[in-house]
Amino acid sequence: MSAASAVGKVVVPPLIVGGLFIGVWEVVVHLFDIQPFLLPAPSAIWTALQDNWSDVWDAMLVTGQNAFVGLVLGIVVGVALSFVLMRFRVAHELVTPLAIALNAIPIIVIVPVLNNMFASTTEVPRRIMVTMIVSFIVLVNVAKGLRQVSATHMELMHSYAASPSAILVKTRIPNAVPYLFTAVKIAAPVAVITAFVAEYFGGSQNGLGYGITSNAAGSRTAASWAYVVGACAVGLTFYLVAVAIERFASPIRHAAPTSRSSHTNQQARGLDPGGATA
Amino acid sequence: MTTSSTHSSNSSSTSSLSTSAAVIVDRLSMVFNAGRPNQVDALTDIELSIQAGDFLSLIGPSGCGKSTLLRLIANLIEPTAGNVLVNGKSAKQARLDQDYGMAFQQSGLFDWRTVRKNIELPLELKGWNKAKRQQRAEEMLDLVQLSDFGAHMPWQLSGGMQQRVAIARALASHPPLLLMDEPCGALHETTREHMQAELLRICAAAQTTVVFVTHSIPEAVYLSNRVVVMSPRPGRITDIIDVHLGDERDEDTREDSRFYGKITEVREALRRVEGPGPDEVLPENATPPGPRGIEDR
Secondary structure (H helix, E strand, C coil): CCHHHHHHHHHHHHHHHHHHHHHHHHHHHHHCCCCCCCCCCHHHHHHHHHHCHHHHHHHHHHHHHHHHHHHHHHHHHHHHHHHHHHHCHHHHHHHHHHHHHHHHCCHHHHHHHHHHHCCCCCCHHHHHHHHHHHHHHHHHHHHHHHHCCCHHHHHHHHHCCCCHHHHHHHHHHHHHHHHHHHHHHHHHHHHHHHHHHHHHHCCCCCHHHHHHHHHHHCCCHHHHHHHHHHHHHHHHHHHHHHHHHHHHHCHHHHHCCCHHHHHHHHHHHHCCCCCCCC | CCCCCCCCCCHHHCCCCCCCEEEEEEEEEEEECCCCCCCEEEEEEEEEEEECCCEEEEECCCCCCHHHHHHHHCCCCCCCEEEEEECCEEHHHHHHCCCEEEECCCCCCCCCCCHHHHHHHHHHHHCCCHHHHHHHHHHHHHHCCCHHHCCCCHHHCCHHHHHHHHHHHHHCCCCCEEEEECCCCCCCHHHHHHHHHHHHHHHHHHCCEEEEECCEHHHHHHHCCEEEEECCCCECEEEEEECCCCCCCCHHHHHCHHHHHHHHHHHHHHHHHCCCCCCCCCCCCCCCCCCCCCECC
16 A cells, blocks of 8 residues: 555545535525524635735744643653553552542633743743643553553563663553554644633733634624634644554554554554543 | 483483482472461372382372372472472572473463564573573574574464474473473364374473373373373372383374373272262263363373
8 A cells, every 4th residue: 555545545535525614604694694693604714814814824823832832842741641550559649649630620710720820922831731741641541551561472572581770771662652542643733722711711812812812802704714624733743643653653554454553553543532621 | 419411311221329310309288378268278298209210190080189289390380289390409599590481271471472482482591691592592493393483473483383382482492301381272173192202202302201191191100201190179190100112202103002091090090080970870881081180181
């Protein structure tokens, strides 16, 4: 399977479905004469996007940067924490409930608190928010990959009298790599969502989230939707880059659909805590 | 006691009490969860001496502790009582010295390593340099007749080929002892017979003592010099059956009357350990079932 046809298989069907959806939307708005402040037609959103392009682009950059910084920091923090948790059982028992509790607090509660802690023009609170969400996703998945080494592999390493550090380097870490990629794939779009939802709750007056709320408040519904389109574009970009990195880093794992790897992926996805928090 | 690393091909048939015992199991007992409600007496008073160059199979009903015995010899678990000597050393010292190789029912190959790198793994852990590792990996690939597959990833190979890689890995550092836990158990029947022939050839070439856990009577008879029959929990050795079908075993051996005779002998030994079997209570025309978890085929 060539790379081009693989991308084609992934990209084309959703494009067709998306095109159909937009077409039906356009027809329905005109057919039932729906007011633009309720639901603008896709053509109106497209016009608004063209009219406001430089503003939307700036907002995309602001939100994209926040999401990116938070994503990178979140991955670093999540991986570091998962190693600590694997090394110290006590830490595992202490930190895991704490991480779950922290993750269960909605953005709407934390962001205003963080906003109060920092100056009103800084992006730091939003980036901290993204970092927190991302690090949790990474922590849960990578810790699982480090811990859940197959029994046969462990017996084998013990039969070689392998030291704990050798077991870590030659067994646990390679075992956790696919889990990390799965976590990043889940976390990348969640980082974007978190970044712009965090903008709903005060702080600097920029970014996609601010663009959506301020335009919606001024009944400029089409312009508000233009920012939504921008948010989709940023989220999609993050996701596709994450998928591309995964394919590039471990092309072999995807060439053969072994039952084992698809099983572990499903397990890791089952743990996705991101959807509930945004 | 001296360690012998070279074995003559007929050392197994010498009955003299040589000092070259590869494994000595001395009054070994294993109790899991001792003193708790879920206490399991896995093994009781196991006595076994395995000569260098021997191919010995452990067979018994499911849960008789044959895998536990193998893991005790490998020092993957510590016994409740008794002693295991491997090459005259304690089992732990033998493990630390990597005096044995091990193969399991699952090949246990590392997905992220090529076939060649999988075979090199025990050598890496022993601290061999790269050139030496590569050379030995090539030799082992040659031995298991997979020279063309060194650069493949494990999942690109069939189940039987994966097991051959696992055996090559187990033998890579030339251990005098090979411990195998149903390495053919997950294979298809025809693959399994082919694998058994391969195993004989490989072990003869590597001159290794083998302890082999299986639940298949024909497999045990075909491969072994001696078959150790174990009773259900708590596991005990009830019979040790000498097989010795000769060094020139091939596909015809499987149709030999001596082969069938030994199969019957092992099967009857297994029936006895199941206690007063169900034969008496079964209707006349019903065939009595074999012991639990044992394959007659």
